[in-house]
Amino acid sequence: MILLLGATGYLGRAFAAELRKRGLAFTPLTRRAVDYTRFDVFFNYLHKLKPGFVINAAGYPGYPDIDACETSRAETVQANVLLPQTLARVCYLTKTPWGHVSSGCIYSGARIAHNGSLKIERDISSPEVRQFFDLHPEKFRGFTESDEPNCSFRSPPCSFYSGTKALAEESLSWFNLSYVWRPQILFDEFDHERNYLSKIQKSPKILDGVNSFSHRGDFVRVCVELWERHAPFGTYNIINPGAATTRQIIAAVQRFQRTGQKYEFWENAEEFYRLTNQAHRTSCILDASKLFTAGIKIRPLREALEDSLKKWQPSPQDERWP
Numbered sequence: 001m002i003l004l005l006g007a008t009g010y011l012g013r014a015f016a017a018e019l020r021k022r023g024l025a026f027t028p029l030t031r032r033a034v035d036y037t038r039f040d041v042f043f044n045y046l047h048k049l050k051p052g053f054v055i056n057a058a059g060y061p062g063y064p065d066i067d068a069c070e071t072s073r074a075e076t077v078q079a080n081v082l083l084p085q086t087l088a089r090v091c092y093l094t095k096t097p098w099g100h101v102s103s104g105c106i107y108s109g110a111r112i113a114h115n116g117s118l119k120i121e122r123d124i125s126s127p128e129v130r131q132f133f134d135l136h137p138e139k140f141r142g143f144t145e146s147d148e149p150n151c152s153f154r155s156p157p158c159s160f161y162s163g164t165k166a167l168a169e170e171s172l173s174w175f176n177l178s179y180v181w182r183p184q185i186l187f188d189e190f191d192h193e194r195n196y197l198s199k200i201q202k203s204p205k206i207l208d209g210v211n212s213f214s215h216r217g218d219f220v221r222v223c224v225e226l227w228e229r230h231a232p233f234g235t236y237n238i239i240n241p242g243a244a245t246t247r248q249i250i251a252a253v254q255r256f257q258r259t260g261q262k263y264e265f266w267e268n269a270e271e272f273y274r275l276t277n278q279a280h281r282t283s284c285i286l287d288a289s290k291l292f293t294a295g296i297k298i299r300p301l302r303e304a305l306e307d308s309l310k311k312w313q314p315s316p317q318d319e320r321w322p
Helices: 010-021 039-049 067-071 073-094 127-135 160-172 196-202 216-228 246-257 269-276 289-293 301-310
Strands: 002-005 026-029 053-056 098-101 110-114 117-121 178-182 210-215 234-237 240-245
Touching: 002 010, 010 026, 010 216, 039 073, 053 073, 067 073, 067 160, 073 098, 073 160, 098 216, 127 210, 127 240, 160 178, 178 216, 196 246, 210 216, 210 301, 234 289, 240 246, 240 301, 246 301
Parallel strands: 002 026, 002 053, 053 098, 098 178, 178 234
Antiparallel strands: 110 117, 210 240
């Protein structure tokens, strides 16, 4: 039996749907039922229940976006740093394998091949880098799981959300029997406030950049498969292989949605931050080679994106926008 924390969240609901699809027994646990933020309460509960696996999809991403984390710092630290530490200690003491949802936003930039070597470029949202990506996407390499986060409290600038996610990974690094799953910019075929495709279609002005992306359904499927196939414990970048600029994503939206909607872009990141006063956004590319080494398959980004746009539809009733 699997214990699912954060089952009512954006990823939690997708995990629940995937577990039901596979016919796997699971218990969705809410803080209202059991306060799993308390070590003693969660230890006693886990010791009694004895699940075969724990999925932590709980966290504080900020509502409606990460800007809320800048002002709700106590809630962000509690959910994104202290909670994972509590779960890790309880699972360690009870010898329970578990998986934790982290984020790819702890990185900024990519490695770019130039004159026979790879150079890390932290700012891949600049017009010059985007244009180079359009011409030579094959020269861009993603960060691997062994790379130190470069968008964190230890390596600013970063948003408060990114900082807490990186800090959590640092604190979990010595625990065994655990997976750390990193998505990057979630999307799928369901219109939802947390779906990147929904966000850009409703944004009055868009910041362009180069990024990796994760289809929500593909992400949760891969997380479950890693556990089912007894893949080595550790950290995994779970993205749909390939990367894209925001303009390329918009072009795909226009091609499949055919609404005739016009989109306006910020001239650059400097203009965006100067006029909006929003939290630091990261553009980054992740490397998914470790997944393939573990024998896990995942669709290329272009296929997943086009499939989502072809099947675009309202969210299920229990996931509708408030």
